[in-house]
Amino acid sequence: MSTTSKTTFSRRAFMRTSTLAGGGMLIGFNLFQSCKPKVAPPIDLSQLNYNDFNAFIKIASNGAVTIFSPNPEIGQGVKTSMPMIIAEELDVAWKNVHVAQGVLDTKNYVRQVAGGSQSIRFGWDALRQTGATAKQMLINAAATRWGVDASECTASEGVISNAAGETLGYGDVVNEAATLEVPENVKLKEPKDYKIIGKDAGNVDITKIATGKPLFGLDYKAEGMVYACVARPTAFGQKLVSYDDTEAKNMPGVIDIITIGEKARVHLNGDNQNWSVRLSDSDKVVVIAETTWQAMQAKKALKVVWEDNNPESTAQHDQELMSILDGNNFNTLRSDGNVKKAFAEADTVLERTYESPFLPHNCLEPMNFFADVTDDKINLVGPVQTPAAAAETVADMLGRNVEDIHLEMTRMGGGFGRRLYGDFVYEAAEISNAIRKPVKMVSSREDDMNTGVYRPAIKYRIKAAIKDGELTGYHLKEAAINDNMYGLIPNFFPAGAIENYQVDVASYDSNITTGAWRAPYTNFLAYAEQSFFDELAEVMEVDKIQLRMDLLEKVKGTDDERIQYDPERMQNCIKMAVEKSGWGKKPEGVYQGFVNYYCHNTHVAQVADVEIENGNAVVKKITCIVDCGIVVNPLGAINQIEGGILDGIGHSMYGDFKFENGVPVANNFDRYRLIRMREAPEIETHLIQNELSPTGLGEPTLPPIGGAIANAFKAATGNRLYQQPFSKTPELLKVPEKEILG
């Protein structure tokens, strides 16, 4: 927890330096503890291989510093915040640092991933150690030149000083520093001495973004590149029977029409890879053309016959999930005390069911990838959250060595979990392998929305036992499509606070492809539980805030190691939310809803303010308190916090994705509603100040916000909302007529 925690890195395996041709120093290091090379790095520095490390700092002899940021950038800001941490300990001025996306061959590493709000959390120690170690080597080199002890020297903003007042720039000693032994046990800064961490830093790509420079996968071009559009099964569960390409192949610019699928299918029947997803095992028809538009148009002209295989519908899913909840066939993920007994002895039982639909990711940049497969090597370029797994899978699929693969990550036009799955990479590679040309696979919006990997539809049934005014039992049941909650989620609040507590899960096996969607499972669970607490407080006739504070009090001092949330940090968030939101002190006509939540290692409390406009309840303002430990880049942090809140409001309000006969009803933004400008309320964020190690922000503010607005809607209209999206039941968002008249 503490910032000054000792790390267990072996410096020898963790970091290496070498002199650069033309002067300067290259420092290679391994960012993640879980990211150790599978082979020991070479001891002989001359053998230093770019591939042995996953992150680099380059200090040129003119003092210029370049930091190669290793992690995929999906809009979460790590391309800015991770280098900031290195620059802090290296002690260089942030304005003099150039940040480049690491161009990596990821073959030797695992977890070079954007996902789970983990980049900063896992990188914190390694990034600081690297910067501090490099700084110490530069100081040692200067001390040697001056003939003084290194302890007499200090460094700041790229300049080393000694007791006599002499100075040397980093660039002056970098060549000597590179030949020195890597020191052990370097001292890290105290948070009070930070000059970069905790200060606002703008997005390092801002100028390129604001001027339209090619940054994204869809913008990437290569000599001789052709474009491919893929006709995938129109309904989930279908298989290719036949196709007629007579018209398509005579259309302008069409180069070839082929089928793919076999290689991916063979692979998918094999070992289960990291981030693998159950993909369609059908063959697909691919149109290859000179331009994107030609490929898209010719794909539309294909006449493809698909064989149906048990097409599913939302009505059927609803029925199946409800019958799971009504049944007794569950896996128990956590069980404390005796829930059954608590309910048998209860004075009052509250039971509610909450329902959510599938959700598509809808990254604004549709799935795409570049592949160039030749006999010598395979070049892959594009937006993927899991480059290592994608490279391994492609090598496996095509029967090639992973060393043949060079993978470059582009900036990503959104991820939200979709780009954890490499299906679009495999397709591009299989196409290029077949036609032996550099090719860009491009999905249309319709392809992207209708052949996606969705947040599964889930239903929760929550039951509470109340005896003598106390909450004595809590039973949560989850019925989900394909997969259930995982990891530590069953141990989140209120686990540990209630004597008799049980979490049960069961799933319905569907042929619709499902996977991670920003804050998996909690993105709906938090709303369900936080709505339930609101109602529970009403039934128990206790204060809504006090109920939460009292439950948290019971968790203090727990010796249950599965409990990761910190009751004191959570209480602090709650107290600040009460204060900053004016909870209970709002003028007439402002209705408030309260939530608190812990997920992705971050504590959050939120208050939604709702007002009535023309008889409709409208979200006007959100107050959000976040405890994510030390905030590396407040400017970027607040962007993530606000984005998570608005994304959460948007999907709670409007996100609806139904299936009929195996086909999604919506296939573009005319029939799938995303939150837009007029629906975005004002947001006031307060960050809890402390010196605890930082945690991530890409996800934690999204899950609870649906609960905050649902609880505020209840306060405003008297109606409880048990189904998402809330816009599905517009009558519940209105004030009952008699109240308007009265």
Add this chain to the structure above:
Amino acid sequence: MPTYQLKVNGESKTVDVASDTPVLWVLRDHLDLVGTKYGCGIGQCGTCTIHVDGNPLRSCSTTLEQVEGKAITTIEGLSKDGSHPVQEAWKEVDVPQCGYCQAGQIMTASAFLENNNNPTEEEIKNAMHGNICRCASYTRIRKAVAIAAEKMS
């Protein structure tokens, strides 16, 4: 294939393309101006917004015939060096998260402010309502448009 004479960012361009090719794909695939993005192809998301004679248009749903002889401006041509007041405001506020929609947002905002450089918050919200930001950077877009308005007035 027919030949079209286009005026893009002040330069004359000749393209040979099928007449049904939307301006978006001519810009991206034929003229190498990839700052204008593809998002939905049906004019719903606004990420492909360009200016045609100063008016914001969805290039994914615009034909070559509609723009022939007219002045097309893309994000690459909005200013020589990223110094348009809207671009400056975008940097000042640090608007983007993933950044993919931002060219379209900037083109919509700049066309709007040309006609109204003293907008109310409601007018800003209405003007920007047609552009989707999937990362939902709406609060910062709102702030940046207001700052740009001040710079332009």
